[in-house]
Amino acid sequence: MNSSKFLLVSLALQTLMMTSSSTKTGNSNLFREYIGAMFKNVRFTDVPINPDVDFHFILAFAIDYTTGSLPLATNGAFNIFWDERNLSPSDVSLIKAKHPNVRVGLSIGGDSVKGLNANFTPSSVSSWVGNAVSSLTKIIKEYDLDGIDIDYEHFSTNDTKIFADCIGGLIKKLKGNGVIKFASIAPFNDDEVQRNYLALWRRYGHVIDYVNFQFYAYDKSTTVAQFLKYFEEQKHNYRGGKVLTSFNSDNSRGLIPDNGFFKACGVLKSKGELYGIFVWCADDSKEAGFPYEKQSQELLTSSA
Structure with a gap:
C-alpha cells in the first residue's frame, strides 16, 4: 500500500473511531437530590452516597417571601424555608468534609409557601436582581454552598422576558462574582412554565449547567416508551x-422506578444520553431506606 493510500485509510479509521466513541460521550455520573422541603427530619448523613458519583444535594427552598404567618412576596429578598434544624451550615460543612464528591446547592421558588402559591412577583428587573443577588449571596456564603437551582412554578406576569432577564441576570451576577460554580433550572410540562423557562433558555442557556426536568410531573401511567419520547421532546426544547x-x-x-424508570435510563445510557439523574426528594425516601437512590447511583457508575 502506498503512503497516500495508507494515510487515507488511517484517517478513515480515526474518523470512524471518533464517530463511534462520540455517541457515548454524553453519559455522566451526576446524581442530584432535593432535600429539606417536607420537614421530615432527614439529614444529609441519612442519604447513601456512592463515592464514584458526582453528588449534589439541593436544599429546598429559599423563597423571596416573608416568614410570618401570612407570607408576602418580597421582590427578590430571599429567606430560608427548608428544615434548618437538621440541615444547618455545620451539617453542610460536615457532609462535604466526609464526602469529597459532594456539592450542595439551594433551590429558589418552589410550588408553595405555607399553603399559598410561591409566585414570581418582581417589581422590576433591576430591583429584583439586586435584592436577589444580595440576599442569596448572604445565604450561600453562610452555608458554603456551591450552586443554585431555579424552581419557580407560578408567575404573576405574562411577560416571559421579565422572568428570563431576572433569572438570567441573577445567575450571571452570582457566577461573575464567584459566588456559585453551577446553576440549574427545574421546568416541567406546563404551558406557562415552559413559556417562561424556554424564554430563559433562549437568552441565557449558556450560563445554565443542568436542566432538572421534572419528568415525574407526567401521569403515573407513563410507560417506558412514553418516557423516552418525553425525554427526546425536552432534549429538543432545551437544545444543547x-x-x-x-x-x-x-x-x-411519572414513570416510577418499579415500573421501568431504570430500564428507560439504561436505554438512554446505551445511546450516550444519560446526563444524570435527580430525585424528588430525600424527605420522602427516608422511610423506605433510599433503595432507589442506591440503584440510581449504581446505574450511573456501571460500565454497562
Missing part, C-alpha cells in the same frame, strides 16, 4: 443542555 432524568420517590407520579 444537559437534561437530567428524574423520578418522584413517593411513587405518586
